[in-house]
Amino acid sequence: xxxxxxxxxxxxxxxxxxxxxxxxxxxxxxxxxxxxxxxxxxxxxxxxxxxxxxxxxxxxxxxxxxxxxxxxxxxxxxxxxxxxxxxxxxxxxxxxxxxxxxxxxxxxxxxxxxxxxxxxxxxxxxxxxxxxxxxxxxxxxxxxxxxxxxxxxxxxxxxxxxxxxxxxxxxxxxxxxxxxxxxxxxxxxxxxxxxxxxxxxxxxxxxxxxxxxxxxxxxxxxxxxxxxxxxxxxxxxxxxxxxxxxxxxxxxxxxxxxxxxxxxxxxxxxxx
Numbered sequence: 168x169x170x171x172x173x174x175x176x177x178x179x180x181x182x183x184x185x186x187x188x189x190x191x192x193x194x195x196x197x198x199x200x201x202x203x204x205x206x207x208x209x210x211x212x213x214x215x216x217x218x219x220x221x222x223x224x225x226x227x228x229x230x231x232x233x234x235x236x237x238x239x240x241x242x243x244x245x246x247x248x249x250x251x252x253x254x255x256x257x258x259x260x261x262x263x264x265x266x267x268x269x270x271x272x273x274x275x276x277x278x279x280x281x282x283x284x285x286x287x288x289x290x291x292x293x294x295x296x297x298x299x300x301x302x303x304x305x306x307x308x309x310x311x312x313x314x315x316x317x318x319x320x321x322x323x324x325x326x327x328x329x330x331x332x333x334x335x336x337x338x339x340x341x342x343x344x345x346x347x348x349x350x351x352x353x354x355x356x357x358x359x360x361x362x363x364x365x366x367x368x369x370x371x372x373x374x375x376x377x378x379x380x381x382x383x384x385x386x387x388x389x390x391x392x393x394x395x396x397x398x399x400x401x402x403x404x405x406x407x408x409x410x411x412x413x414x415x416x417x418x419x420x421x422x423x424x425x426x427x428x429x430x431x432x433x434x435x436x437x438x439x
Contacts, residue, residue: 168206168214173199176214180221182388184232185366190386194237201234236312237386240279242286242324243331245413248380248431253290256408256433260375261299263406270303274374274402276365277310277382281319281358282328284308285350287378288357289332289340309363309370316360322350365395372402377409380432384415393418400424405438 177195178188191198206217221227243249257271264271271291275284284306291304310316329337329348341348363370365383383395399409400423409424411417411432417424424434 168199168203170195170199172214173202176202176218179218180231181235184228184235185388185391186235186386187388191235191237194239197237198235202231205230205234233312235386238279238312238315239381240282241328241331242282242289244282244286246331248410248413248433249286249290251428251431251433252287252410253294256376256410256427257291257295258298260406260408261295261302264375265299265302270305271375272373273304273306273376274370274372274378275306275308275358276363276377276379278308278319278360279310279312279315280324281308281315281322281360282324283378283380284319284358285322285354286332287376288354289336291357292354293336293339304357306358307370307374308358308360309365310360311362311364313362316362319360322355323347324349366391369398369402373404373407374402375404375407377403377407379409379411381412381415384411384417389418393420396421400436403436405436407436409434409436 173195177191177198181188181191202214202217206214209217209220211217211220221231260271273287275287278284287306288304296302308319310319323344325347329341337348340351340354342351361370365379377399379395379399384392387395396418403409408427413430413432415432417434423437425437427433427435
């Protein structure tokens with residue numbers, strides 16, 4: 168399959184899935200390989216035939232939707248963001264939770280194989296808890312892909328996934344097992360995994376912190392982004408933090424958020 172053929176196919180198909188081509192432009196290779204495998208499984212001669220197949224078999228759109236999930240993740244991805252969470256956001260939220268005599272609750276939306284929520288747990292245990300002794304954290308981590316959820320629960324990773332972690336944290340948080348790095352159980356217990364589609368209603372709350380990075384505001388079309396954004400304040404405590412990707416923007420019609428660090432994609436829910 169030629170790249171140009173795949174580009175034309177995705178530009179036609181993605182809007183029908185409420186997604187936008189611009190988000191996939193740089194990562195299309197991953198999706199194109201999956202689409203090509205699916206075309207081969209169906210024994211169709213080319214993408215034009217697969218396009219006709221989609222028109223004739225409405226159930227196939229759900230299959231295509233599953234092929235368009237981009238899974239790029241590693242620990243401490245975008246270190247400046249997690250540094251700001253460590254030094255500014257989490258201490259501020261911890262002070263509020265301590266005053267209210269409750270644990271902190273966070274949601275990692277689109278968690279892939281678990282690196283993001285586990286990074287949050289690691290920062291909490293190694294950097295925040297020593298200052299706020301006795302304060303608890305619970306992280307709900309969700310993803311639409313059941314395979315990703317199972318990998319996350321296993322909590323074992325290749326060395327490349329940990330390359331952005333400080334060496335001291337790596338040695339304290341992981342044990343080497345069968346050539347891989349496995350998260351220590353006491354850190355894993357801070358995170359609960361659940362299958363959830365970000366296009367559905369939020370999976371609970373209220374949360375003190377929501378990480379919605381490099382998913383909705385990259386791959387969804389504008390209308391769907393607005394729907395997701397409108398739902399977030401309903402599950403986020405006043406004063407709570409929303410983190411999106413550094414290269415993402417909230418929809419222009421977004422309401423209820425003020426910048427905490429706009430260059431890092433970190434916002435605070437306004438109101439009381």
